[in-house]
Amino acid sequence: MATSYGVEVMMYDPEKDDRIAMAAEIAKERNWAVIPSFDDAELIAGHGTAVMELVREVGHLDDVVVPVGGGGLISGSALSAKVFNPNVKVWGVEPAAANDAEQSLEKGEIVTIPSPMTIADGARVRHISELTFEIMKAKVDGIVSVPDEEIFTSMKLVADRLKLVSEPTGVLGLAGIKKLVADGRIERGSRVGVVLSGGNVDLDTFAACLAKPDDAIAQMQAWLS
Template identity: 45%
Template sequence: MTDSPSSHTGPTGSDVSVPDVTLDDVRDAARRLSGVAHRTPVLRSRTLDALVGAEVFLKCENFQRMGAFKFRGAYNALSRLSPEQLARGVVAYSSGNHAQGVALAARELGSHAVIVMPEDSPQSKIDATAGYGAEIVTYDRYTGDRTAISRRLAEERGLALIPPYDHPHIIAGQGTATLELIEETGPLDALLVPVGGGGLMAGAAIAATALVPGIRMIGVEPEAGDDTRRSLAAGHRVTIPVPRTIADGQAVETPGELPFAINQKLVDSVVLVSDAEICAAMKLAFERLKIVTEPSGASALAALLAGRIDPLPAAIGVIISGGNIGLDRFLELLG
């Protein structure tokens, strides 16, 4: 990666430098993704603006290939592997969206993916991952160690391990969503981003703070999965019990090491939303905005609707991170 850092006056009030991933890396990822990933729409709604009391710009990654932002980072990472590595194949671990992103990227690049998934992953995500041609290995998320399983498979089969967020190429790829957003909207006062392992937040923060100095970077986590908020408060990564939340894409025990190092410097705050608030956001998105979101994908919108952002900025971007949810589950949550 390039070595010119991004700067931002973070919560500490001092200028800080972020190594390893820069705006140049995000722009390089955007070039690799050009013509491969979708440039997803930015939606506006007068109804939403009136409800919130601000101008809201929704970056709709639910319209990305495979239904979520994860394709961006996965393709950026896989496209940099050597022909020999691609021929041997890749392995990844994921509750669903990174799984689909890696599976689709591997198919696009003529490789093969082995995906380690929790056995209780949404069936729609398991089916979609298999549909992209991946081999699926399941485990119990409450007793198994997905990283250890994946590392063992990588060693035994000679596979390249593609982690879901703790990798500079993954982070740079995820940052392209925010790059596109700001190219379209111009400067924003704040950006709301769902936080799971932290890769999307880190990529967004690198792009946004470099393009719009002074922008407020606000992460959003489910109440049951507040590992990043706790870690930022503690000043180091902490581990929580496996979260039990409808936001399966944010059910993370501890932030990724590299994403946390970036987010610790560039993120201003992290707010929490309840499962009920996420469902309310999903319902509004469906009924008034005519878009389908999965729970994790709607968490940033939920924070805005629930009044978690104080003070409220005049112009705010919101990343809708994904829409991968089956009809039965959607009806179960909103019925």
């Protein structure tokens, strides 16, 4: 689709190549500027407006659950949420195969995953940045990870109940709620805000999601109700 607008698309192998390093090298060769996807203070501040709008619309929240890739969205969300309510808990959710942020917070240092292969392509980040790591350490209450199967279930639930097309990374927050409650991090009856962060999904992936057996969706609907 991007090529139809005259954009030059450069492909990379996620199992072998570092896309961030590739972008930096190309920018240097062509005298371009790299627009970061998460490692930028102004971008993080912009991400924070999502939770700001959420709180202004729905009022008090006990917990906020956010997808995690490079950490820009959850960093901005946490900073924003705690301005409105210092006691709010902010939780992140990653794919199990790409849980570098979860491991980083547990170990107290940035962890790199060489080949983070998951259906949630927006979270295929080898490691978070120093900036997002420091913000998450200070403001995020915890991160959990979920298998791709849970991500697919959440995509179909969002399509069925909200009539929205969501990408795998975008529904990570919803996919992680069950685990957060099961672990005792979120109490039943709490007011929980979930950030659904995107709808950039190809038709084949979305069709595979819709083909998922309805019993899995029914189980999740029953659990959430």
